[in-house]
Amino acid sequence: MSGLQERLEAYLSRTWRQPVTVADLSRIPGGASRETYRFVARTGEGSRPLILRRDPPGSLIETDRSLEYLALESFHDRVPAPRPVAMEAEGAELERPFFIMERIEGGTVASPFTVMPYGAHARTVGEAFFGILGKIAGAEPADLPLARDGVPAPETCWSMAVDHWAGVIEADEQHPQPIVRAAIRALRRKPPPPPKAVRVVHGDYRGGNFLHDPNGRILAVLDWEMVHLGDPLEDLAWAIDPLWNPFDATTVAAMIPRDEALAIWSQASGLTVDERALSWWSLFAAVKGQAIWTSAAKEYRDGGFKEPILAVSGWYTARRHDEILAAALLRLEDLQ
Amino acid sequence: MTPSLPDILVGNFMCMADPGPPEQQGEFMAGKVGLVALLSLLAAQEAERGVAARVEENVLIRATLDEAAADYGLNADWPATDALTLGALDSVNATLRKALIGLHEAVEAREDWPRHHAILRLYAKMADLRRLDLPPLPAR
Numbered sequence: 001m002s003g004l005q006e007r008l009e010a011y012l013s014r015t016w017r018q019p020v021t022v023a024d025l026s027r028i029p030g031g032a033s034r035e036t037y038r039f040v041a042r043t044g045e046g047s048r049p050l051i052l053r054r055d056p057p058g059s060l061i062e063t064d065r066s067l068e069y070l071a072l073e074s075f076h077d078r079v080p081a082p083r084p085v086a087m088e089a090e091g092a093e094l095e096r097p098f099f100i101m102e103r104i105e106g107g108t109v110a111s112p113f114t115v116m117p118y119g120a121h122a123r124t125v126g127e128a129f130f131g132i133l134g135k136i137a138g139a140e141p142a143d144l145p146l147a148r149d150g151v152p153a154p155e156t157c158w159s160m161a162v163d164h165w166a167g168v169i170e171a172d173e174q175h176p177q178p179i180v181r182a183a184i185r186a187l188r189r190k191p192p193p194p195p196k197a198v199r200v201v202h203g204d205y206r207g208g209n210f211l212h213d214p215n216g217r218i219l220a221v222l223d224w225e226m227v228h229l230g231d232p233l234e235d236l237a238w239a240i241d242p243l244w245n246p247f248d249a250t251t252v253a254a255m256i257p258r259d260e261a262l263a264i265w266s267q268a269s270g271l272t273v274d275e276r277a278l279s280w281w282s283l284f285a286a287v288k289g290q291a292i293w294t295s296a297a298k299e300y301r302d303g304g305f306k307e308p309i310l311a312v313s314g315w316y317t318a319r320r321h322d323e324i325l326a327a328a329l330l331r332l333e334d335l336q
Numbered sequence: 337m338t339p340s341l342p343d344i345l346v347g348n349f350m351c352m353a354d355p356g357p358p359e360q361q362g363e364f365m366a367g368k369v370g371l372v373a374l375l376s377l378l379a380a381q382e383a384e385r386g387v388a389a390r391v392e393e394n395v396l397i398r399a400t401l402d403e404a405a406a407d408y409g410l411n412a413d414w415p416a417t418d419a420l421t422l423g424a425l426d427s428v429n430a431t432l433r434k435a436l437i438g439l440h441e442a443v444e445a446r447e448d449w450p451r452h453h454a455i456l457r458l459y460a461k462m463a464d465l466r467r468l469d470l471p472p473l474p475a476r
Contacts, residue, residue, distance in 0.1 A: 003358075027360045029364050029367025029368065030367065037359060111473075111475070113473065116474075117475045118475070175338075175426070175429075176430055178437045179459045182459065185444060293338070297338055300343070305343055305347030306347065306350050307351065308347065308348070314338055314339050315338045315339050319463070322459075322463040322466065323464065326459040326462070330456050333452075333456060335453055335456060
Protein backbone atom coordinates (compact mmCIF):
# COMPACT_ATOMS: atom_id res chain seq x y z
CA MET A 1 0.00 0.00 0.00
CA SER A 2 1.73 3.19 -1.10
CA GLY A 3 -0.56 5.95 -2.35
CA LEU A 4 -3.06 7.98 -0.37
CA GLN A 5 -5.94 6.69 -2.49
CA GLU A 6 -5.13 3.07 -1.66
CA ARG A 7 -4.76 3.90 2.00
CA LEU A 8 -8.13 5.66 2.08
CA GLU A 9 -9.79 2.72 0.34
CA ALA A 10 -8.29 0.29 2.83
CA TYR A 11 -9.40 2.40 5.80
CA LEU A 12 -12.94 3.00 4.58
CA SER A 13 -13.44 -0.61 3.46
CA ARG A 14 -12.38 -1.81 6.91
CA THR A 15 -14.42 0.65 8.95
CA TRP A 16 -17.53 0.64 6.73
CA ARG A 17 -17.35 -3.17 6.41
CA GLN A 18 -17.91 -3.15 2.68
CA PRO A 19 -15.76 -2.59 -0.40
CA VAL A 20 -15.09 1.11 -0.95
CA THR A 21 -13.34 2.69 -3.91
CA VAL A 22 -11.99 6.25 -3.81
CA ALA A 23 -12.27 8.48 -6.88
CA ASP A 24 -11.41 12.06 -7.80
CA LEU A 25 -8.90 12.41 -4.95
CA SER A 26 -7.49 15.93 -5.15
CA ARG A 27 -5.68 18.15 -2.66
CA ILE A 28 -7.27 21.54 -2.02
CA PRO A 29 -4.97 24.60 -1.88
CA GLY A 30 -4.66 26.68 1.29
CA GLY A 31 -4.73 25.32 4.79
CA ALA A 32 -1.32 25.87 6.32
CA SER A 33 -2.01 23.64 9.28
CA ARG A 34 -3.63 20.57 7.71
CA GLU A 35 -3.56 18.81 4.36
CA THR A 36 -7.08 18.94 2.92
CA TYR A 37 -8.32 16.66 0.14
CA ARG A 38 -11.63 16.22 -1.62
CA PHE A 39 -12.66 12.79 -2.82
CA VAL A 40 -15.65 10.60 -3.61
CA ALA A 41 -16.18 7.33 -1.72
CA ARG A 42 -18.07 4.77 -3.80
CA THR A 43 -19.81 1.72 -2.36
CA GLY A 44 -22.50 -0.61 -3.63
CA GLU A 45 -25.02 1.81 -2.15
CA GLY A 46 -23.82 4.90 -4.04
CA SER A 47 -21.31 7.75 -4.00
CA ARG A 48 -20.49 10.08 -1.14
CA PRO A 49 -18.53 13.34 -1.66
CA LEU A 50 -16.19 13.80 1.30
CA ILE A 51 -13.32 15.87 2.63
CA LEU A 52 -10.20 14.45 4.28
CA ARG A 53 -8.28 16.59 6.76
CA ARG A 54 -4.91 15.03 7.51
CA ASP A 55 -2.04 16.20 9.69
CA PRO A 56 1.04 17.10 7.65
CA PRO A 57 4.49 15.82 8.68
CA GLY A 58 5.03 19.22 10.35
CA SER A 59 1.98 21.17 11.46
CA LEU A 60 1.65 24.94 11.73
CA ILE A 61 -0.67 24.73 14.70
CA GLU A 62 -0.27 22.02 17.29
CA THR A 63 -3.81 21.09 18.18
CA ASP A 64 -5.75 18.15 19.42
CA ARG A 65 -7.35 16.71 16.27
CA SER A 66 -10.30 15.46 18.28
CA LEU A 67 -11.30 19.01 19.24
CA GLU A 68 -12.03 19.97 15.63
CA TYR A 69 -14.09 16.84 15.26
CA LEU A 70 -15.98 17.55 18.46
CA ALA A 71 -16.59 21.13 17.32
CA LEU A 72 -18.22 19.90 14.12
CA GLU A 73 -20.27 17.42 16.15
CA SER A 74 -21.33 20.29 18.38
CA PHE A 75 -22.19 22.82 15.69
CA HIS A 76 -23.03 21.19 12.34
CA ASP A 77 -26.73 21.36 13.14
CA ARG A 78 -26.59 24.86 14.66
CA VAL A 79 -24.60 26.87 12.10
CA PRO A 80 -23.49 26.10 8.54
CA ALA A 81 -20.71 23.58 9.09
CA PRO A 82 -19.79 20.18 7.65
CA ARG A 83 -21.10 17.03 9.32
CA PRO A 84 -18.21 14.93 10.70
CA VAL A 85 -17.93 11.34 9.45
CA ALA A 86 -14.88 9.66 11.02
CA MET A 87 -11.76 10.46 13.00
CA GLU A 88 -8.54 8.56 13.67
CA ALA A 89 -6.29 10.25 16.20
CA GLU A 90 -3.59 7.64 15.64
CA GLY A 91 -3.76 7.74 11.86
CA ALA A 92 -4.62 4.07 11.21
CA GLU A 93 -4.02 3.20 7.52
CA LEU A 94 -3.22 6.87 6.72
CA GLU A 95 -0.33 6.89 9.21
CA ARG A 96 -0.98 10.44 10.40
CA PRO A 97 -3.97 11.73 12.42
CA PHE A 98 -6.92 12.62 10.24
CA PHE A 99 -10.63 13.06 10.10
CA ILE A 100 -13.23 12.87 7.37
CA MET A 101 -16.26 15.13 6.98
CA GLU A 102 -19.04 15.57 4.49
CA ARG A 103 -18.32 17.83 1.54
CA ILE A 104 -20.49 20.88 1.00
CA GLU A 105 -20.85 21.67 -2.69
CA GLY A 106 -21.40 24.87 -4.60
CA GLY A 107 -19.29 27.36 -2.66
CA THR A 108 -15.99 29.14 -2.88
CA VAL A 109 -13.48 30.29 -0.29
CA ALA A 110 -12.45 33.89 -0.94
CA SER A 111 -8.95 34.94 0.02
CA PRO A 112 -8.99 37.88 2.43
CA PHE A 113 -5.83 39.16 0.73
CA THR A 114 -7.62 40.22 -2.44
CA VAL A 115 -9.40 43.47 -3.32
CA MET A 116 -13.16 43.27 -2.60
CA PRO A 117 -13.12 39.52 -1.97
CA TYR A 118 -16.93 39.32 -1.85
CA GLY A 119 -17.67 41.77 -4.66
CA ALA A 120 -21.23 43.10 -4.62
CA HIS A 121 -22.21 40.63 -1.88
CA ALA A 122 -19.99 42.06 0.86
CA ARG A 123 -22.98 43.20 2.94
CA THR A 124 -24.84 39.90 2.60
CA VAL A 125 -21.72 37.97 3.52
CA GLY A 126 -20.93 40.33 6.40
CA GLU A 127 -24.38 40.09 7.96
CA ALA A 128 -24.23 36.31 7.80
CA PHE A 129 -20.59 36.16 8.93
CA PHE A 130 -21.11 38.17 12.11
CA GLY A 131 -24.51 36.61 12.73
CA ILE A 132 -23.06 33.11 12.65
CA LEU A 133 -20.21 34.13 14.92
CA GLY A 134 -22.82 35.53 17.31
CA LYS A 135 -24.68 32.20 17.23
CA ILE A 136 -21.48 30.35 18.12
CA ALA A 137 -20.88 32.81 20.96
CA GLY A 138 -24.49 32.47 22.09
CA ALA A 139 -24.40 28.70 22.46
CA GLU A 140 -24.35 27.44 26.02
CA PRO A 141 -21.22 25.26 26.06
CA ALA A 142 -21.99 22.99 29.01
CA ASP A 143 -24.28 20.75 26.98
CA LEU A 144 -22.00 20.44 23.93
CA PRO A 145 -19.66 17.49 23.19
CA LEU A 146 -16.90 20.08 23.05
CA ALA A 147 -17.20 20.71 26.78
CA ARG A 148 -16.32 17.14 27.77
CA ASP A 149 -13.20 18.34 29.64
CA GLY A 150 -15.00 21.05 31.58
CA VAL A 151 -15.49 24.79 31.28
CA PRO A 152 -12.74 27.20 32.42
CA ALA A 153 -13.43 29.86 35.03
CA PRO A 154 -14.14 33.26 33.41
CA GLU A 155 -11.30 35.01 35.23
CA THR A 156 -8.75 32.55 33.79
CA CYS A 157 -9.66 32.97 30.10
CA TRP A 158 -7.27 35.81 29.37
CA SER A 159 -4.24 34.35 31.15
CA MET A 160 -4.71 30.89 29.60
CA ALA A 161 -4.78 32.50 26.18
CA VAL A 162 -1.76 34.76 26.72
CA ASP A 163 0.31 32.05 28.39
CA HIS A 164 -0.36 29.62 25.57
CA TRP A 165 0.63 31.91 22.71
CA ALA A 166 3.52 33.54 24.57
CA GLY A 167 4.83 30.02 25.07
CA VAL A 168 4.59 29.33 21.35
CA ILE A 169 6.65 32.43 20.59
CA GLU A 170 9.18 31.47 23.25
CA ALA A 171 9.51 27.98 21.76
CA ASP A 172 9.61 28.84 18.05
CA GLU A 173 11.21 32.28 17.80
CA GLN A 174 14.32 32.30 15.61
CA HIS A 175 15.11 36.02 15.81
CA PRO A 176 14.33 38.41 18.70
CA GLN A 177 10.91 40.07 18.34
CA PRO A 178 10.77 43.13 20.60
CA ILE A 179 7.39 44.38 19.35
CA VAL A 180 5.34 41.30 20.15
CA ARG A 181 7.16 40.87 23.46
CA ALA A 182 6.21 44.43 24.44
CA ALA A 183 2.62 43.63 23.50
CA ILE A 184 2.62 40.50 25.68
CA ARG A 185 3.85 42.54 28.64
CA ALA A 186 1.17 45.17 27.95
CA LEU A 187 -1.52 42.48 27.94
CA ARG A 188 -0.33 41.15 31.29
CA ARG A 189 -0.07 44.61 32.87
CA LYS A 190 -3.73 45.44 32.23
CA PRO A 191 -5.88 42.28 32.02
CA PRO A 192 -9.38 42.55 30.57
CA PRO A 193 -12.52 42.20 32.67
CA PRO A 194 -13.67 38.55 32.79
CA PRO A 195 -16.34 37.58 30.26
CA LYS A 196 -19.96 37.58 31.39
CA ALA A 197 -20.11 34.03 30.04
CA VAL A 198 -17.51 31.49 28.91
CA ARG A 199 -18.42 30.33 25.43
CA VAL A 200 -17.11 28.35 22.47
CA VAL A 201 -14.31 30.15 20.65
CA HIS A 202 -13.84 28.95 17.06
CA GLY A 203 -10.24 30.12 17.25
CA ASP A 204 -9.72 31.03 13.58
CA TYR A 205 -12.98 32.70 12.54
CA ARG A 206 -12.06 35.03 9.68
CA GLY A 207 -12.26 35.70 5.98
CA GLY A 208 -10.77 32.75 4.12
CA ASN A 209 -12.21 30.18 6.50
CA PHE A 210 -15.73 29.84 5.16
CA LEU A 211 -17.50 28.79 1.99
CA HIS A 212 -20.04 31.11 0.40
CA ASP A 213 -22.24 30.69 -2.64
CA PRO A 214 -22.49 33.06 -5.64
CA ASN A 215 -25.26 35.03 -3.88
CA GLY A 216 -23.24 35.65 -0.74
CA ARG A 217 -24.91 32.98 1.41
CA ILE A 218 -22.48 31.31 3.80
CA LEU A 219 -22.57 27.55 3.26
CA ALA A 220 -20.00 26.34 5.77
CA VAL A 221 -17.70 27.62 8.48
CA LEU A 222 -14.42 25.73 8.19
CA ASP A 223 -11.10 25.21 9.99
CA TRP A 224 -12.18 24.63 13.58
CA GLU A 225 -8.80 23.23 14.64
CA MET A 226 -8.12 25.96 17.22
CA VAL A 227 -11.54 25.69 18.86
CA HIS A 228 -11.66 26.01 22.65
CA LEU A 229 -13.75 27.45 25.43
CA GLY A 230 -12.99 31.01 26.47
CA ASP A 231 -13.99 34.65 26.18
CA PRO A 232 -16.19 35.04 23.08
CA LEU A 233 -14.61 38.42 22.40
CA GLU A 234 -11.47 36.52 21.39
CA ASP A 235 -13.21 35.38 18.20
CA LEU A 236 -14.74 38.78 17.51
CA ALA A 237 -11.37 40.53 17.86
CA TRP A 238 -9.70 37.98 15.56
CA ALA A 239 -12.44 38.32 12.94
CA ILE A 240 -12.03 42.11 12.76
CA ASP A 241 -8.23 42.17 12.97
CA PRO A 242 -6.88 44.56 10.29
CA LEU A 243 -4.73 41.75 8.87
CA TRP A 244 -7.81 40.26 7.23
CA ASN A 245 -8.76 43.49 5.49
CA PRO A 246 -5.72 45.01 3.76
CA PHE A 247 -7.50 47.21 1.21
CA ASP A 248 -10.56 48.82 2.85
CA ALA A 249 -10.29 50.89 6.03
CA THR A 250 -14.03 51.64 6.07
CA THR A 251 -15.09 48.07 6.89
CA VAL A 252 -14.06 45.11 9.01
CA ALA A 253 -13.21 41.79 7.37
CA ALA A 254 -13.76 43.58 4.00
CA MET A 255 -17.49 43.22 4.64
CA ILE A 256 -19.39 45.86 6.65
CA PRO A 257 -18.59 48.80 8.97
CA ARG A 258 -17.32 47.90 12.43
CA ASP A 259 -20.30 49.23 14.40
CA GLU A 260 -22.73 47.25 12.28
CA ALA A 261 -20.67 44.08 12.68
CA LEU A 262 -20.62 44.46 16.46
CA ALA A 263 -24.36 45.15 16.58
CA ILE A 264 -25.14 42.03 14.53
CA TRP A 265 -22.86 39.94 16.75
CA SER A 266 -24.49 41.30 19.92
CA GLN A 267 -27.99 40.62 18.69
CA ALA A 268 -27.17 37.06 17.59
CA SER A 269 -25.18 36.18 20.72
CA GLY A 270 -27.29 37.97 23.33
CA LEU A 271 -24.03 39.39 24.68
CA THR A 272 -22.94 43.00 24.95
CA VAL A 273 -19.58 44.22 23.67
CA ASP A 274 -17.39 45.80 26.33
CA GLU A 275 -15.15 48.09 24.21
CA ARG A 276 -12.39 48.06 26.84
CA ALA A 277 -12.34 44.27 26.80
CA LEU A 278 -12.52 44.18 23.00
CA SER A 279 -9.53 46.53 22.84
CA TRP A 280 -7.55 44.10 25.00
CA TRP A 281 -8.62 41.11 22.88
CA SER A 282 -7.73 43.04 19.71
CA LEU A 283 -4.16 43.47 20.92
CA PHE A 284 -4.20 39.82 21.92
CA ALA A 285 -5.38 38.84 18.42
CA ALA A 286 -2.27 40.39 16.89
CA VAL A 287 -0.07 38.61 19.47
CA LYS A 288 -1.76 35.31 18.68
CA GLY A 289 -1.27 35.96 14.98
CA GLN A 290 2.38 36.73 15.47
CA ALA A 291 2.77 33.48 17.42
CA ILE A 292 1.21 31.50 14.59
CA TRP A 293 3.42 33.21 12.01
CA THR A 294 6.48 32.59 14.18
CA SER A 295 5.65 28.89 14.11
CA ALA A 296 5.06 29.07 10.37
CA ALA A 297 8.53 30.51 9.81
CA LYS A 298 10.05 27.74 11.88
CA GLU A 299 8.07 25.04 10.07
CA TYR A 300 9.07 26.54 6.73
CA ARG A 301 12.74 26.25 7.66
CA ASP A 302 12.45 22.86 9.35
CA GLY A 303 10.56 21.49 6.34
CA GLY A 304 13.24 22.48 3.86
CA PHE A 305 11.44 25.57 2.48
CA LYS A 306 9.03 23.41 0.48
CA GLU A 307 5.66 24.79 1.55
CA PRO A 308 5.08 28.29 0.11
CA ILE A 309 1.95 28.80 2.24
CA LEU A 310 4.24 28.68 5.28
CA ALA A 311 6.51 31.26 3.66
CA VAL A 312 3.61 33.68 3.14
CA SER A 313 2.44 33.10 6.72
CA GLY A 314 5.89 33.41 8.20
CA TRP A 315 6.85 36.43 6.16
CA TYR A 316 4.14 38.78 4.85
CA THR A 317 1.64 38.19 7.65
CA ALA A 318 4.35 38.38 10.32
CA ARG A 319 5.58 41.72 8.99
CA ARG A 320 2.00 43.01 8.76
CA HIS A 321 1.21 41.97 12.31
CA ASP A 322 4.30 43.79 13.56
CA GLU A 323 2.85 46.95 11.97
CA ILE A 324 -0.56 46.28 13.56
CA LEU A 325 1.00 45.57 16.96
CA ALA A 326 3.18 48.66 16.89
CA ALA A 327 0.20 50.86 16.01
CA ALA A 328 -1.92 49.27 18.75
CA LEU A 329 0.80 49.82 21.36
CA LEU A 330 0.92 53.51 20.42
CA ARG A 331 -2.88 53.78 20.66
CA LEU A 332 -2.81 52.26 24.14
CA GLU A 333 -0.68 55.22 25.22
CA ASP A 334 -2.73 57.74 23.24
CA LEU A 335 0.25 58.31 20.97
CA GLN A 336 0.29 58.63 17.20
CA MET B 337 12.53 36.06 12.53
CA THR B 338 10.60 35.91 9.34
CA PRO B 339 12.29 33.94 6.55
CA SER B 340 15.22 35.67 4.88
CA LEU B 341 15.21 36.63 1.22
CA PRO B 342 17.54 33.72 0.32
CA ASP B 343 15.21 31.36 2.23
CA ILE B 344 12.26 32.54 0.16
CA LEU B 345 14.04 32.27 -3.17
CA VAL B 346 15.50 28.85 -2.37
CA GLY B 347 12.03 27.80 -1.24
CA ASN B 348 10.46 28.95 -4.50
CA PHE B 349 12.84 26.61 -6.30
CA MET B 350 12.45 23.72 -3.85
CA CYS B 351 8.66 23.70 -3.84
CA MET B 352 8.49 23.59 -7.63
CA ALA B 353 11.33 21.12 -8.14
CA ASP B 354 9.33 18.20 -6.76
CA PRO B 355 6.12 17.72 -8.79
CA GLY B 356 4.45 15.73 -5.99
CA PRO B 357 1.95 12.88 -6.26
CA PRO B 358 -0.99 12.90 -8.71
CA GLU B 359 -3.50 14.13 -6.12
CA GLN B 360 -1.40 17.28 -5.66
CA GLN B 361 -1.57 18.42 -9.28
CA GLY B 362 -4.42 20.46 -10.75
CA GLU B 363 -6.04 22.95 -8.39
CA PHE B 364 -3.46 22.45 -5.64
CA MET B 365 -0.52 23.02 -8.00
CA ALA B 366 -2.25 26.09 -9.45
CA GLY B 367 -2.58 27.45 -5.91
CA LYS B 368 1.08 26.73 -5.24
CA VAL B 369 2.12 28.56 -8.40
CA GLY B 370 0.06 31.54 -7.28
CA LEU B 371 1.82 31.58 -3.92
CA VAL B 372 5.24 31.34 -5.55
CA ALA B 373 4.31 34.26 -7.79
CA LEU B 374 3.23 36.32 -4.78
CA LEU B 375 6.40 35.44 -2.91
CA SER B 376 8.48 36.46 -5.93
CA LEU B 377 6.79 39.85 -6.01
CA LEU B 378 7.36 40.39 -2.28
CA ALA B 379 10.94 39.19 -2.72
CA ALA B 380 11.48 41.96 -5.26
CA GLN B 381 10.47 44.49 -2.58
CA GLU B 382 12.81 42.90 -0.07
CA ALA B 383 15.68 42.86 -2.58
CA GLU B 384 15.13 46.57 -3.19
CA ARG B 385 14.62 47.71 0.40
CA GLY B 386 15.87 44.98 2.75
CA VAL B 387 19.49 46.06 3.20
CA ALA B 388 18.66 49.73 3.68
CA ALA B 389 15.90 48.80 6.17
CA ARG B 390 18.29 46.73 8.27
CA VAL B 391 21.03 49.36 8.21
CA GLU B 392 18.58 52.03 9.38
CA GLU B 393 16.97 49.80 12.02
CA ASN B 394 20.37 48.91 13.45
CA VAL B 395 21.33 52.60 13.58
CA LEU B 396 18.07 53.51 15.33
CA ILE B 397 18.29 50.73 17.93
CA ARG B 398 21.93 51.53 18.62
CA ALA B 399 21.05 55.19 19.16
CA THR B 400 18.27 54.25 21.59
CA LEU B 401 20.61 51.96 23.52
CA ASP B 402 23.41 54.53 23.56
CA GLU B 403 21.07 57.23 24.82
CA ALA B 404 19.91 55.02 27.71
CA ALA B 405 23.26 53.41 28.48
CA ALA B 406 24.28 55.69 31.32
CA ASP B 407 20.87 55.72 33.03
CA TYR B 408 20.41 51.97 32.82
CA GLY B 409 24.00 50.80 33.27
CA LEU B 410 24.22 49.22 29.84
CA ASN B 411 27.53 47.93 28.59
CA ALA B 412 27.61 49.79 25.30
CA ASP B 413 29.73 47.44 23.24
CA TRP B 414 27.14 46.62 20.62
CA PRO B 415 28.43 44.72 17.59
CA ALA B 416 28.71 46.42 14.22
CA THR B 417 29.44 45.35 10.69
CA ASP B 418 30.61 46.98 7.50
CA ALA B 419 29.25 44.11 5.44
CA LEU B 420 26.14 45.10 3.54
CA THR B 421 24.70 41.62 3.36
CA LEU B 422 21.37 40.55 4.81
CA GLY B 423 23.03 37.80 6.85
CA ALA B 424 25.65 40.05 8.43
CA LEU B 425 23.14 42.80 9.17
CA ASP B 426 20.64 40.32 10.67
CA SER B 427 23.34 38.88 12.90
CA VAL B 428 24.07 42.32 14.35
CA ASN B 429 20.35 43.05 14.46
CA ALA B 430 19.67 39.99 16.61
CA THR B 431 22.10 41.23 19.27
CA LEU B 432 20.72 44.75 19.14
CA ARG B 433 17.10 43.57 19.36
CA LYS B 434 17.91 41.41 22.41
CA ALA B 435 19.47 44.42 24.11
CA LEU B 436 16.44 46.54 23.17
CA ILE B 437 14.06 43.99 24.70
CA GLY B 438 16.10 44.06 27.91
CA LEU B 439 16.15 47.86 27.95
CA HIS B 440 12.40 48.10 27.36
CA GLU B 441 11.67 45.69 30.22
CA ALA B 442 13.85 47.80 32.51
CA VAL B 443 12.20 51.01 31.31
CA GLU B 444 8.75 49.61 32.08
CA ALA B 445 9.86 48.36 35.48
CA ARG B 446 11.17 51.84 36.31
CA GLU B 447 7.99 53.45 34.90
CA ASP B 448 10.15 55.67 32.74
CA TRP B 449 7.24 56.66 30.52
CA PRO B 450 8.96 59.20 28.23
CA ARG B 451 11.53 56.56 27.27
CA HIS B 452 8.78 53.93 27.03
CA HIS B 453 6.97 56.13 24.52
CA ALA B 454 10.16 56.71 22.57
CA ILE B 455 10.69 52.95 22.28
CA LEU B 456 7.10 52.44 21.12
CA ARG B 457 7.69 55.04 18.38
CA LEU B 458 10.88 53.17 17.47
CA TYR B 459 8.84 49.96 17.11
CA ALA B 460 6.46 51.67 14.72
CA LYS B 461 9.42 52.85 12.64
CA MET B 462 10.99 49.37 12.68
CA ALA B 463 7.75 47.77 11.51
CA ASP B 464 7.35 50.35 8.76
CA LEU B 465 10.93 49.85 7.53
CA ARG B 466 10.29 46.12 7.09
CA ARG B 467 6.85 46.57 5.55
CA LEU B 468 5.90 44.38 2.61
CA ASP B 469 3.20 45.71 0.30
CA LEU B 470 0.58 43.25 -0.85
CA PRO B 471 -0.30 43.71 -4.52
CA PRO B 472 -3.96 44.59 -5.18
CA LEU B 473 -4.94 41.16 -6.44
CA PRO B 474 -8.52 40.88 -7.73
CA ALA B 475 -10.84 38.34 -6.12
CA ARG B 476 -11.32 35.13 -8.08
